[in-house]
Amino acid sequence: MWLTGRLTPDFKTLANFRKDNSKAIRGVCRQFVVLCQQLGLFGENLVAIDGSKFKAVNNRDRNFTSAKLKRRTEEIESSISRYLTALDAADRREPTSSEPKSVRLEEKIAKLKTQMKELQAIEIQLNESPDKQVSLTDPDARSMMTRGTGNQAQLSRGTAEGSHPAELRYGRYTLVSTEPTTEQRDLLTQIIDVSIPSSLNPSVQDALQYVLQRSGYSLCPDTAAVKVLFTRPLPAAHYRLGPIPLRSALQVLAGPAWQLTTDEVSRSVCFEQQKTDAGVVLITPVSPHQSEARP
Numbered sequence: 001m002w003l004t005g006r007l008t009p010d011f012k013t014l015a016n017f018r019k020d021n022s023k024a025i026r027g028v029c030r031q032f033v034v035l036c037q038q039l040g041l042f043g044e045n046l047v048a049i050d051g052s053k054f055k056a057v058n059n060r061d062r063n064f065t066s067a068k069l070k071r072r073t074e075e076i077e078s079s080i081s082r083y084l085t086a087l088d089a090a091d092r093r094e095p096t097s098s099e100p101k102s103v104r105l106e107e108k109i110a111k112l113k114t115q116m117k118e119l120q121a122i123e124i125q126l127n128e129s130p131d132k133q134v135s136l137t138d139p140d141a142r143s144m145m146t147r148g149t150g151n152q153a154q155l156s157r158g159t160a161e162g163s164h165p166a167e168l169r170y171g172r173y174t175l176v177s178t179e180p181t182t183e184q185r186d187l188l189t190q191i192i193d194v195s196i197p198s199s200l201n202p203s204v205q206d207a208l209q210y211v212l213q214r215s216g217y218s219l220c221p222d223t224a225a226v227k228v229l230f231t232r233p234l235p236a237a238h239y240r241l242g243p244i245p246l247r248s249a250l251q252v253l254a255g256p257a258w259q260l261t262t263d264e265v266s267r268s269v270c271f272e273q274q275k276t277d278a279g280v281v282l283i284t285p286v287s288p289h290q291s292e293a294r295p
Helices: 010-021 020-037 066-091 097-130 204-212 246-254
Strands: 063-065 133-135 141-145 154-157 165-168 174-177 191-195 239-247 258-263 268-273
Touching: 010 020, 010 258, 020 258, 063 097, 063 141, 066 097, 097 133, 133 141, 191 204, 191 246, 204 246, 239 246
Parallel strands: none
Antiparallel strands: 063 133, 141 154, 165 174, 191 239, 258 268
């Protein structure tokens, strides 16, 4: 405000200024960071994020508040009481028939008592926490209400060391996933949309190689068994394919008499002839406009 003489430019003026002077703004920010480093103002041990919410690497079950801790303690105490009652009932029965059940009940009670001790330790941390929250996986994660609903989000001011969040903020308004897509996990599920040039007078083998370009896979060397397929001219209906998954496109080009197989070690696509009793695959065409038979 002092630099502008208390002028109040609107948002469009500010947006245009940022757009027209983006290179200079980046240079000023870079020099500001260098100056702060030279003056020793960066301790490099704290990152502060203001006004942003990030999904933390912390399960809700490992985040505790006073109410959640109290509720969990009451549930465990109720379970212990229920098991003790069942144990007393088992003691009043015949020892031979109830002994295995008594052992299981005692193990459950011991496990619940261990959980009670863990909750008592968490209660000590909870009382020492300024905001009365404790997150076990990511200590900086906090449970928050988002978008006016009862759903809980996690605000993370720092990611736990060695953790890999499922989502990252990319840019100012974009939240991206760090998980590979289905197409990246299985290359044959990628969607293709190709037109095979008719000027090539392609065979089925030429079409298969054309479709596999840049897919990560190659066509197996032709053998005597599959040569009868590869040397066939490409049907006119197969010059245009897509949008369609790559696996489906390859199967369409080969036809129903051939089974698609893959060698994942060499990333090769192969075809084997379908096995039938008569050695021939019978296909019954179905017309969408087939007339209904009348008596």
